[in-house]
Structure formats: C-alpha cells, structure tokens
Amino acid sequence: MTPIDAKTQVCAVIGHPIGHSLSPALHNAAFAALELPLVYVAHDVLPGCVGRAMEGIRALGYRGLSVTIPHKVKAMEVVDQVDPTARAIGCINTVVHEGGCLLGSNSDGRGALNALRQAGCDPTGKNVLVLGSGGAARAIAMTLACEAPPARLEILGVEPDELERLVRDVQQRGQVPAGGARLTRATLCEHLGTADVLMHCSPIGMHPNEDASLVPAEYLRPELLVFDAVYNPRQTRLLRDASAAGCATVEGLEMFLGQAAVQFELWTGVPAPHEVMRRVVEAHL
C-alpha cells in the first residue's frame, strides 16, 4: 500500500463488533491501486458512544466513514446533513466530511441498483417484486422508489408492521405505486407472474442453510431477472434455480461491492477500481 505519512487522509468503518469486517482490506487495496494518499481503518465503537465518535471524526479531520451495524440509525441522527434517499431509508452507512460538515448517505440500495444496471437491467419502469421487509429490503425498495422508480413495486414479507410501514413509505416518499402482502406460496406465485425483476432480500439461503430457497423453482420464468442479497454462498439455491430456469442473475456480492464502490467514489472523487475490489472480496469469501 501507499506509505502513510502526515498528509495521508483517514477513512474508517465504525460498528460493533467490527473484527470481521472486510472493508479495511477492500478500501485499502482500492486506495493503493490508484496510489491515493488515503488509509482506511476499523473502529469498534460501543453503543452509546456514536455521538462522541462522530464528534471525534470531525475534530480529527477524517475524510469519511462507513457505518455498520448497530450504528446506522444513530449515526443518521448525529450527522449535519442527510441525503434524501438515506432519510427515506431511515439510516446511513456512509459519511463524507466536507469542510467541517458531516454528510450522511446510504449506499446499500445504490449498490444493488448499480449491480442491476451492470447486469443490463434498469428497474426504472419495470415491475419489481421484493421479498422481505427488513434492513436490506428497505434500503433497496426506498432507493429504487427514490432514484429508479419502478412501474410498480410489490413487497412480500412476514413481519406485518415492518411490511406495512415499508409499503406506506415507498408510496409516500417515492411516489411509486406499491403494494404489500404476506409472503405465501400463493402470493409468490401471483406476483411472480407479472414481475420483471425479483429482489430477494431475506436471509433464507444463507450459509449454513445453503439448500433453502423461498421461491419454488417452477415459478421462475426465463424473462425474470433474479437478484439475491445473500452473498454467502455466492451461488445461493435461488440463483442456481434461476440460472437453471434461464433467468439472468445478480449475486449479493455485487451489491456489497457496489455499495463500497459508491462510498469510495464519494470520498475520493475518482472512479472505484472495481476489479481490484472484487479480487479482495473473492479472496476472502
């Protein structure tokens, strides 16, 4: 990596716990590849210390931050400005420090959106079906609603309150026709019949339950693009079934890389070296 001297700018991830984060390896490799005078470290910040950590970021002159679990909501409350999409999502995962001002944003949904676009699929004007209503589903649904509005956004979930709130927020803030229903075999079958894009945002299929899938293989039509937010394993049961059915697929790994690339570009102002970042993550998975 580029030698660190007294002019090297500092970025970091804050979270708790943080010891297994790939972000330092990922961003330092990217900084080094472009010989940028930046370094990226990890800080284990306890709940209750986010406000002081953030004041420290400002006083110490950090260039930027990644924010991860469990600090994404609290961090949004203590930065100076929050971009509209992050405000709609309700949490931030990125801070840019610009002239003493801390700007919060959320690159999770943009990571998924960029991954779709790189796969040749712009969801704007399409029928999008989201499975799940938790953090990933919310980031993706609100980002699509705000930045690439689908013709219709249907959300199937199992947590009624969370689902209802997400559908209402998509309708209100994104001004996108949206609906929600309890996730069952029947609702799945119904909505998969008209969907152009399937965004799987539940944890089903994640290691060690690699043979599980929410979606019966026989419902998958080759016209459907299938995205899976799960990235361990990279080829989930859902993606394997989708490939077998002739569908285009997008791995969760692309969303992880995409959100990191968005952060990198906010901090540095230069295009992220995608292949460098991909090699780092592939080496660790």
Next chain:
Amino acid sequence: MTPIDAKTQVCAVIGHPIGHSLSPALHNAAFAALELPLVYVAHDVLPGCVGRAMEGIRALGYRGLSVTIPHKVKAMEVVDQVDPTARAIGCINTVVHEGGCLLGSNSDGRGALNALRQAGCDPTGKNVLVLGSGGAARAIAMTLACEAPPARLEILGVEPDELERLVRDVQQRGQVPAGGARLTRATLCEHLGTADVLMHCSPIGMHPNEDASLVPAEYLRPELLVFDAVYNPRQTRLLRDASAAGCATVEGLEMFLGQAAVQFELWTGVPAPHEVMRRVVEAHL
C-alpha cells in the same frame, strides 16, 4: 507494512499544523519491523477541538496518541490521568488508552535521559547545567529532577519569569538543589567550570544559523558531556566544538528517537526497534 484489517489497532499524532511530522513514517516502520497489528496516522486538529478530539480517541478505541504543538498543555487537561513527571513538566506528549482510560505522560525528557544513558552517562548525582528555560529545557530539567536527580541542577536563561518558575519547580517538585541565573558569558564560564553535563536546550545553532553557538569553544573541557537538543543540523556548531575539545557528545536526534521509542514501548509493551527508527529519521533529515 503489515496489511491493515479490522483488528488493526490505531495510533496517531495530533497537532496543528501536522503535515511535516515524521512520526507516521517512524512508528509505522517500527510496527512493520516487528509485524505488530498497529497503524499510525496523523490528524490535523485545530485549536479549540482538542477536547472533542480526545473524546473521539476514547470512543473510537485508539490505542494511543502522540501530542505535539500546540496541544500539549490542553491535552493534559482533558486526559483521565497524568503521570507525575508530566504533571511536573506541565504538559503531555503521549497518551495511552487503557480500558477506556486515557493516561497522559511526557516522553520528551525521558528521550533525552535515555540518550544520555546510552552514551554512558547517568546524570544522577552529577552537576548538570541547562541552557534555556523553554519547553525542551523544562521537559528535560523536570524529568531529570523527578527521575534521575542530579547533585545540582543549574539553569541559565534569558526569560526571567520562565526561568524563575522552572528553577522553583525543580526545587519544589524534584527536591533537587537548583539555581538559575541570567545567561551571560560570565555565568556560563562560572557554571561550566563545575558542570559534568551540559544540556543545550535553546534554539541557537539550528538551521539556517548553523554557525551560531551559545558556548565559547574555549570554555569546553574534555570531562564535560555535551548534549544539544537541536537536531537540524545533527552536528551543531556546539557539538563540533565539543568534539574538537575532546568532550563526549549526544545529538538532539537521539532525544527525538528516544522520546519516540518511549511512546512505542508504552503502546506496544515491546522494546522499540531503535535501528529501524534511526534509519527512517536519518533518511528524512
């Protein structure tokens, strides 16, 4: 250097301005040489932001800090504990973060003391003459008084109030027989006649005035050990004259390296790699 991952601990220097600090190069080389999982960065902290920076250090879980101009006094006020020597000096240049507690200390005088000892001269019980009463003189005089008490400590200076305060503090806190006088050719000649160790702590002789020296060459006896806090140039006029007179000499570079080694050992708990650190500084000077 050792790759940075999410378990890498962070140390930093805070100061203003900070862009020319050698400390990141010095400490990162030392961490790398011993393959320690630490990284050292520099933060430009504006006056007025030291308290928030220090709270940030705590919340972000830094391992330790170097503190430099103009923050050494303010930093002492905001840490949780201050070691007795640093308290006597009146400022800190080192912070160790231990179990949520910020411990302040001052390694400047210890750096000079260690440099004397490495040159085979323990000042304990000797007659020590200090020239100057500013920050370096104060750190050195108080550290000797607290940790290696001379038989007598004589201080010659040109700032009456600063000089009087330093002499009084050495007498009171260090319980060392001490005296002070205005620095003139006559007082110099008088006290050099009985001194075993001369500690030059004024800026005279520093680049670009490399031919200046406070001490007439004819006053230098071969029994005297001569230390010069100036490190640019390494061989000041005073040290060249002292060598010519047959005196043992200690360069200011040794004090700079010594204070950094003390910090390194406080943060890591392992002996500092002196030769690695020396090569970094020599390469930059």
